[in-house]
Amino acid sequence: MCTSGAWAPRVAMNISRKTILVIVSTFIGLVFILAITSDFILLNSFANLENKLLGESIAKLKYEIRESLDDMESCARDYVALVQKGGASEIGTLDTDSLVNHHVDFVAVYNAAGELLSAKSADYHYRRPAGLDDGLVQCLGKTALFAIKGKDRHLKGAIRNGARLHQVVVRPCAGGGVLLVGRNIDREEIAQLSDISEFALEIRQVRDEGLPADFKEALADLGDGASFHAVPLDESHIAGYALFNDINGQPLFIAKLTERRLLYQQGKASITYILAALCVAGFVFCCVMLFFVRETVLKRLGILSATVRQISNDSDISSRLKVTEHNDELDDLALTINGMLDSLERAEVTLREREEQYRILFERAPDSILLLGTEGDESGRIVAANKASAIQHGYTVEELCGMSIHDLNVPESNEASADWMERIFSGQWITFEVWHFRKDGARFPLEVHAGPVKLNGKNYILGFDRDITSRKLAEETDHMYMEQIRQLNTELARQANGLEAANSELEAFNYSVSHDLRGPLTRISGYSQLILEEAALDSQTRSYVTRIYESSCWLNEMIDAMLRLAQLARSEFQPQQVDLSAIVESLSIDFRAAEPERRPEVVIAPGLTVVGDLRLLKILLTNLFSNAWKYTAHSPSPRIEFGALHNGPVPVFFISDTGAGFDMKDVDRLFRVFTRLHDPGQFAGNGIGLATVQRIVNRHGGRIWAEGEPQKGATFYFTLQPDNPSVSRSFAS
Structure with a gap:
């Protein structure tokens, strides 16, 4: 501040001298330019005129000589x-x-x-x-x-x-x-x-x-x-x-x-008189300009300088410069300085608020914060520490600030610190784990995030430490649990293999039983048919034999259905683009051909395609369309509709009818094997169709459900892919 006060008067004096120097130099330069211009332009003009007059004199001489010769002639x-x-x-x-x-x-x-x-x-x-x-x-x-x-x-x-x-x-x-x-x-x-x-x-x-x-x-x-x-x-x-x-x-x-x-001499004398007059006028002009500049600029500039110096000496940025009524650049300068003082005052308030915020954050941070010196006597020493760091290590803040970081590190951490320091000195912020000693000698692990900072022109290392003892314990517990989970997964895999083997044996048993039953049933059916062809049977005997024949046929159909159901699980899934609308259209044509006397209204939405197994999807649609055709046989206004809903994440297909319907309380029994909700005397069936449909839908990763009302019809909804499109279609297989 003292240096600034001693320097300001010299600045004002220098400005005065520079002003005089600029004005005088400008005037001398103008006079010099005018003199040179006069010499090169005016004097040259006089010289040219002089040469012209001289040429006229020479022409006069030549004329006199010619006149003399003419007289002689x-x-x-x-x-x-x-x-x-x-x-x-x-x-x-x-x-x-x-x-x-x-x-x-x-x-x-x-x-x-x-x-x-x-x-x-x-x-x-x-x-x-x-x-x-x-x-x-x-x-x-x-x-x-x-x-x-x-x-x-x-x-x-x-x-x-x-x-x-x-x-x-x-x-x-x-x-x-x-x-x-x-x-x-x-x-x-x-x-x-x-x-x-x-x-x-x-x-x-x-x-x-x-x-x-x-x-x-x-x-x-x-x-x-x-x-x-x-x-x-x-x-x-x-x-x-x-x-x-x-x-x-x-x-x-x-x-x-x-x-x-x-x-020429007259022109030179005139130029001399003009330059002399300009020098006198220039001297007067310089004096007037110096007086004007001193009174209107330098004097006010000196007042501004003195006021700014006083503000600087007193460190009082709340003071303001006086603004005159001249409304010129110096007033603009004063306003600018006042604006700068306003900004400095606001910045000082903001700085104090931020310093207070940072102090509170530093002192009350839940994690340990350490500031390490890197230069001179402070190298490696703890320059500042917060309360959390002191509590974490069992020291007071004053005790920590007198220690070296190497006093807190365990020997293994001190050996590894050279690499960490090298990376930090290269300008990196790094995260690493370290072990420290508490005041009582106990060791505990820390996760440290540290990097270089510069404060007041000095280089430091700022470190944020977090006690990870609980995390280490959790990691060890997680490791133990993972080992247990691995053992349980091994056991589950062993049991799954056993179940797969049991299922294979069960399927083999079902196939064997179905195959072994087919021969006796064929013979029973054949002999029953031969007996019925005999005319000598009484009515009761014919009734018994007829029932035996029908039961054997029904049992044979059941065996075929069980075989088809078993084959669904063993068949390979072959996905491709399938036109569901075309399949339903083909089924409608086939069923109308089989029963031409029936004329139900069939509505099929065009262009419904899906990626799936063509063979399985034909079976699915055949069973659903067959059910709709069958249960609308007694409907006064039979109607079957195939379509799709697109208001969800995946398309929902449906087949609805206006047939016999069902009671919603029995909806959970619909897809069970051998379960039937209607009188077999009215509607034929074996109870395998909807179970087959559900298994095919499951193989495609979709789901199926139904809604119905007795004597008003039923609607079967199904999807052919998971509701989450990111799930692979290989889910079904």
């Missing part, structure tokens, strides 16, 4: 007229004033062979006579020959005579010769051109061996096709260079024009 026409009138000798008679008045330095006439016929020379600048030197005569002769031999004898331009330059106009005259009028390009001529154009002029020949470096640089640029070459000489002067060709079109001399950079 006009003069040449006058002299040509004079020669044509009086001959070439007229040129030699000219006086000096004539040349001075025409602003020419020499006039010469050459014949077609390039020989000088006549000439006159003067210095028109000083208005005095002058002679033609041999070099000039030869140079003019070469020019004359060039014009005479060329296609165009009207030429004008400059020629070179050693170190001197001349302007020359060539005009044809009589006799195939030419007249040349010229002017010397000397210092006086250059000075005159400089006075006319108002700039310093310097002319150098291209072939001059002592050509200065700036002329060479200009010559290289002009040789690439530039119209002129401009180079600033210093801050106050600029030079422009132009290339002039000779009368043959070849580069002859370079003219250098030097001017003062008045426009």
Whole structure:
């Protein structure tokens, strides 16, 4: 807290300095960008304009030279007229004033062979006579020959005579010769051109061996096709260079024009004044901004910082910052800090409540809870324990907290603890069994669920221990009971095997008895039939013999029924898809064919199928349909119906009739072997049919029951699979 209080003023000071630095740096950057922009844009614009003006000056120079040549050409026409009138000798008679008045330095006439016929020379600048030197005569002769031999004898331009330059106009005259009028390009001529154009002029020949470096640089640029070459000489002067060709079109001399950079200097001065004004305005702006920022931001920010520091020093999160009426970002910051303090206050309350909850859970948990240290002096020692752990081990909580976990472990558990610790240190939560000592030295088993936790930056092991003494005893008891159950199952299996053998012997006995009885019964039936065929029998004897014959037939049918019932138990169950509706339809056709005089109403639901044994299901349906057909024989409105109900977990099939019915009090006797509920004199039967039906239903894992009312009919319901579909159909077999 003290560190925070000492640090806050430095933060405010740093913010002030940073604000000043940002504002000043921004201003300097803007001035620098403006200066660079001015230099690259404005000064370049001035420089381009300066170059344009320089180009115009060079164009003016070229114009003056062309005007000079045009004047000389006009003069040449006058002299040509004079020669044509009086001959070439007229040129030699000219006086000096004539040349001075025409602003020419020499006039010469050459014949077609390039020989000088006549000439006159003067210095028109000083208005005095002058002679033609041999070099000039030869140079003019070469020019004359060039014009005479060329296609165009009207030429004008400059020629070179050693170190001197001349302007020359060539005009044809009589006799195939030419007249040349010229002017010397000397210092006086250059000075005159400089006075006319108002700039310093310097002319150098291209072939001059002592050509200065700036002329060479200009010559290289002009040789690439530039119209002129401009180079600033210093801050106050600029030079422009132009290339002039000779009368043959070849580069002859370079003219250098030097001017003062008045426009550039004026632009530079203007930019300087603008930057100075911006600096002054920027300084004033910086001062105003600093005052505004200090009064509207930094001062309020300092108050916020001091208030937050006071809250931090006092650890009083119930205090709140004052919110002004400025309604700006700083007020939003204050509101945000207040919201944070609200959240911290709620979080502190929640934390205290949870700490209290965890403390209560820790102290009152029914299972033992131990916290073990893993670092430094706490390694392996019990750092915290709850009351249940103390009671479980027979110690007080204070005694446990001064012990090592190895003091509680039995030696075998201490040997195995290395593996448990390794897995826990790898980050796993594991469950294992361990044995501990109580304070009195007794050993008891525990189930431990332990794993790593981190509290206040330190690593610990948190373990939940549960005394499993009762479970161990229960496991031993369960083991004993399981052994007894195994012995009982063995005994039951032995008895089941005995019962199976007895049943097999009983079935064999029944089959043997039935088989042994069939022979005598056949003979009794046969002899009785022979006796009845005798006509001499009295009525009483015939009655006795008839009863013997009928009884033997009934007993034979009973034997057949018993054999079929016995075969049901031994036959193999062969499941397949069976169409029950088709079977009942076939039975109806067969019974109608057997008794065509009977016309009961038979209703059969279509498409009722089931998975079962086809042979057994035919027997089942035959017995049930036979009963319905038989007991509706005396019904005034006989009706038989076969259908199914689908309102349960499995389909429930039924066969109902409107026949004799039965009393529900006798329902438990329906499916007993040899049991009959009706008078045998009215309805024939052997009491085996419904018992057979029940056995077939049982083999399919289903169930059968019946409902009836005397003289109103009966309904037999049956299922052909267990009510729980998950039970296998192999149940019946």
